[in-house]
Amino acid sequence: MSLLISRQYPATRLRRMRKDDFSRRLMRESSLSPDDLILPVFVLEGEQRREAVASMPGVERLSLDLLIEEAREVAALGIPALALFPVIDAQHKSELAEEAYNAGGLVQRSVRALKESLPELGVITDVALDPYTVHGQDGILDAQGYVQNDRTVETLLKQALSHAEAGADVVAPSDMMDGRIGAIRRILEQEQLHNTRIMAYSAKYASRYYGPFRDAVGSAGNLGKADKTTYQMDPANSDEAVHEVALDLAEGADMVMVKPGMPYLDVVRRIKQELAVPTFAYQVSGEYAMHMAAFEKGWLDADSVILESLMCFKRAGADGILTYFAKRAAQLLDQ
Ligand SMILES: NCc1[nH]cc(CCC(=O)O)c1CC(=O)O
Numbered sequence: 001m002s003l004l005i006s007r008q009y010p011a012t013r014l015r016r017m018r019k020d021d022f023s024r025r026l027m028r029e030s031s032l033s034p035d036d037l038i039l040p041v042f043v044l045e046g047e048q049r050r051e052a053v054a055s056m057p058g059v060e061r062l063s064l065d066l067l068i069e070e071a072r073e074v075a076a077l078g079i080p081a082l083a084l085f086p087v088i089d090a091q092h093k094s095e096l097a098e099e100a101y102n103a104g105g106l107v108q109r110s111v112r113a114l115k116e117s118l119p120e121l122g123v124i125t126d127v128a129l130d131p132y133t134v135h136g137q138d139g140i141l142d143a144q145g146y147v148q149n150d151r152t153v154e155t156l157l158k159q160a161l162s163h164a165e166a167g168a169d170v171v172a173p174s175d176m177m178d179g180r181i182g183a184i185r186r187i188l189e190q191e192q193l194h195n196t197r198i199m200a201y202s203a204k205y206a207s208r209y210y211g212p213f214r215d216a217v218g219s220a221g222n223l224g225k226a227d228k229t230t231y232q233m234d235p236a237n238s239d240e241a242v243h244e245v246a247l248d249l250a251e252g253a254d255m256v257m258v259k260p261g262m263p264y265l266d267v268v269r270r271i272k273q274e275l276a277v278p279t280f281a282y283q284v285s286g287e288y289a290m291h292m293a294a295f296e297k298g299w300l301d302a303d304s305v306i307l308e309s310l311m312c313f314k315r316a317g318a319d320g321i322l323t324y325f326a327k328r329a330a331q332l333l334d335q
């Protein structure tokens with residue numbers, strides 16, 4: 001502090017270093033590259049199917065054959081990984097979400113196909129029951145409608161194992177049950193799947209910014225007016241986020257995540273600073289929708305705002321960002 005106080009204008013003029021591109025580049029503290037990006041994708045049953053998502057302009061749900069083409073482009077752009085989210089047909093949804101661990105299910109088949117066609121592209125799978133339950137909650141309900149923790153974890157284990165057995169490089173539990181990271185790590189070790197990574201959605205908030213995603217996977221209708229406040233975190237909390245992350249690390253997480261992203265950058269910063277582990281952030285569907293709405297109205301300049309929004313995650317301390325802008329950002333960074 002004393003050092004800063006002793007600095008005085010005109011000896012110190014911070015605009016000097018901003019004068020030229022070379023000195024701006026030299027003092028730049030953060031950088032953004034395709035290596036920092038993960039593209040979330042939505043997969044559908046069928047062939048040659050491509051469906052728009054009304055609340056996410058530019059995002060499409062793809063059948064597996066088209067997803068493989070998409071994945072080829074993603075890899076060619078230098079994006080390290082994609083995160084896979086299934087759209088599950090109503091006939092496969094149930095109270096106990098048994099379809100979640102079907103070895104021949106949509107996710108499991110997609111993982112196999114992706115790893116076969118593009119072995120070097122990282123595949124991250126979502127471990128949570130919401131696409132598979134009739135009520136759209138991430139777990140199994142008791143008679144009062146409460147999401148049962150330990151009963152749900154038993155099913156998540158099977159789901160995570162089925163993903164890993166299909167060849168998923170990373171399983172990403174996004175359900176916020178207590179103890180699920182430890183339980184998944186134990187079963188993976190037991191089954192000799194020592195190198196399956198776990199990206200834990202550790203500090204996942206009960207956010208209304210997930211609305212467009214729930215449209216995309218078709219769980220919005222099932223969920224109705226219900227919320228997820230008995231398991232996802234209160235947006236008012238930040239100490240609790242550090243606590244959640246510390247527990248997931250102790251249980252065997254390789255990477256941790258904060259979600260949503262931009263409204264929660266203080267949490268990203270705290271976690272990176274206090275725990276110093278691979279830290280990811282998810283620029284979620286609602287953030288994407290807000291940006292796209294402003295771009296469509298001509299109120300914000302798309303290309304520059306996309307890159308600025310992503311750079312802010314890096315400055316806050318994120319090692320990587322899940323973003324629906326991943327392809328567009330990688331193209332821009334390539335120019
Ligand atoms: N387990 C479900 C899941 N996994 C990722 C998202 C949100 C992603 C986004 O909004 O982009 C959600 C939604 C939710 O918790 O209701």
Ligand SMILES: [Mg+2]
Pocket residue numbers: 176177178179202244247248
């Ligand atoms: Mg937890």
